[in-house]
Amino acid sequence: MSSVSPDPPRKPYTMTIDELDARLIALLSAEPRLGVLECSRRLGVARGTVQARLDRLAARGVITGFGPDISTEALGYDVTAFVMMEIRQIAGHDPVADRLALIPEVLEVHTITGGSDLLCRVVARTNADLQRVIDGIVDVQGVLRTSSIIALDTPVPYRVLPLVADVPRRAPREP
Amino acid sequence: MSSVSPDPPRKPYTMTIDELDARLIALLSAEPRLGVLECSRRLGVARGTVQARLDRLAARGVITGFGPDISTEALGYDVTAFVMMEIRQIAGHDPVADRLALIPEVLEVHTITGGSDLLCRVVARTNADLQRVIDGIVDVQGVLRTSSIIALDTPVPYRVLPLVADVPRRAPREP
DNA sequence: ACTCACACTGGACATATTGTCCACTCATTC
């Protein structure tokens, strides 16, 4: 590889996808209701190939599902915030995360490095409603302190396509 | 539920979904490759109903797509981090976000309240690779300072289903 | 050089699903 910039290290058994995989994923992202047959036509390969690729991508865990993407805003939840919190440290599996999972407005939870212990993404109907959600979080057993960051705007919404398109470039062939 | 806590305020024109919508979304989330016909059978309604519901949910923007869900980990990107940054404030639309959008490893960008200006989620192959990604971010014109938080674990991965299931309960009927 | 394993092709088939009509019912609104 004649890459000038240092190439990222890669685990030997890291899974990669090739260019056809990437094109298939991109195609399905653009028009998700497409059937296997249509995909094969658009990609210029046989139907069986598309079928096999999809099966393999799913089997390898690259494609984890085709769930409908839901707009929380369309549901009336216009406020997104990130809540960082310190928790009472407990050995073993984290019971705090389990309790947070019971709150519908908590969309995701991460354990993190740095001054705080957990970072979670929450949504609320309004800023005032956010207070209610945060109250619910503070009420969780083991939560000591929280600090919130409100997302005012989302210039780049969640996306993976550029990454997907990039992978085959970075790993054209296993040498 | 005879909720004691005060009910969240709601915009008058806020879109809500009913229980059938919620069941449909939950069903499709669980088994996304299901066809309209299968859905109608499972939900015990006519096929036309499911078709109409799906069309309406899409038209109202509740369902924005059915894109394949990609596991960045399966692609070899095992590290997720949140990068907060201060930027040089510029009037008008934010050129920094546009430049960040060019970096494939940047999965989403928010403008935020608090000490920092932007929060973005990034992935990298390893911790060492994360340094490369962050370097790329710092190189972006207008970025003054960054601070990173690494996600060690994700006890609650992104999900909307509990919220979706909750909406019809909170707004059974427009009064 | 030979063979094996594997992916892809292009075709076949019966079955299932889709898109699109229709007429009818029921509840709500005006």
Add this chain to the structure above:
DNA sequence: GAATGAGTGGACAATATGTCCAGTGTGAGT
């Protein structure tokens, strides 16, 4: 009491699916 909107249940042709198959090309290993 009519009009509106949503749901039902049925129909139809067109299309896609799941699943076979034999044949081809390529790389790996011997």
